Amino acid sequence: EAQLVESGGGSVQAGESLRLSCVASGFFFEDYAIGWFRQAPGKEREGVSYIGKSASKTYYADSVKGRFTVSRDNAKNTAYLQMNSLKPEDTAVYYCAAEGDLDIVTLYPGDYDYWGQGTQVTVSS
Secondary structure (H helix, E strand, C coil), X not given: CCEEEEECCEEEECCCCEEEEEXXXXXXXHHCEEEEEEECCCCCCEEEEEECCCCCCEEECCCCCCCEEEEEEHHHXXXXXXXXXXXXXXXXXXXXXXXCCCCCCCCCHHHCCEECCCEEEEEEC
């Protein structure tokens, strides 16, 4: 059974950092791109960052560009989202997801095959 498990969320002050991890199991991780999404209360799910299968392609939403860094370690079946200079507007549940059919950068949730359960990130001012 395919599974993605996020961890690393928490409560921090504005300006601080967090690193989220996404551990995959039950499928061949190297064949899948990973997307990071977030959803704040009352808002739609938002694509935050994308990393391709071999990490050759990365993409960031304008709202996080320059502050967040996505990476992956295929040997550990793990993707990461390093979040620096956090702002209160970054508060949301963060999800990782895996996409295995396309070879283009996408942050459309419907393109993704597997989803994690999410991890809460709360940033206070």
